[in-house]
Amino acid sequence: MRSARVAEWILSLVTTPERAAATVGDLIENVDSRGRFWLGVLRTALSLLWSDVAADPGRMARLAGGAFLVGIALIFVCMLVIMPLVMTLKYGDPNMWASRVFNVPSVLAVVILVPFLQGRWLARRSPGHELAACLALTILTAAVDGITVALGMETISGLTLSIASPLIPMLAGVMWFRKKQTTH
Numbered sequence: 001m002r003s004a005r006v007a008e009w010i011l012s013l014v015t016t017p018e019r020a021a022a023t024v025g026d027l028i029e030n031v032d033s034r035g036r037f038w039l040g041v042l043r044t045a046l047s048l049l050w051s052d053v054a055a056d057p058g059r060m061a062r063l064a065g066g067a068f069l070v071g072i073a074l075i076f077v078c079m080l081v082i083m084p085l086v087m088t089l090k091y092g093d094p095n096m097w098a099s100r101v102f103n104v105p106s107v108l109a110v111v112i113l114v115p116f117l118q119g120r121w122l123a124r125r126s127p128g129h130e131l132a133a134c135l136a137l138t139i140l141t142a143a144v145d146g147i148t149v150a151l152g153m154e155t156i157s158g159l160t161l162s163i164a165s166p167l168i169p170m171l172a173g174v175m176w177f178r179k180k181q182t183t184h
Helices: 002-012 016-031 034-055 058-090 094-100 103-125 128-149 153-162 168-181
Strands: none
Touching: 002 016, 002 034, 034 058, 034 128, 034 168, 058 103, 058 128, 058 153, 103 128, 128 168
């Protein structure tokens, strides 16, 4: 059954593959409709994810803080090194990037590359708990964003929101690292 394999894959993101297979088997046996099956998969995944965060909140906070700082450092590297280089090659003026901060390379770097690298960083430091670490980073980013908005610093708020809001590239970084680990 194809949906059972998909459900096992989803649950294997938050638990061991063996436990995911057993849970899916239990759901198939005990649930009478497709909707309830998927609701059970979602509830189980969210429950396991949250319990992973709650099991060691200090560690998750440290991982989130580290990933947040990595994101800020990567954005500054992009803005201070990569963007002047791109602008020099494209326009012959390394200072032109300041007037074109929202050009395609800088947006791609901030929205795709930085979260992808953060995902890899988190996966490397939290094997088996990658998604919990991503959730912790997302919670931290939302908190920092809320504080900066409350203090009237919308410019900083935009920067912090861009650090972890693109979850798909972050999860792609996690999955890329996981796949690389299983092939070695």
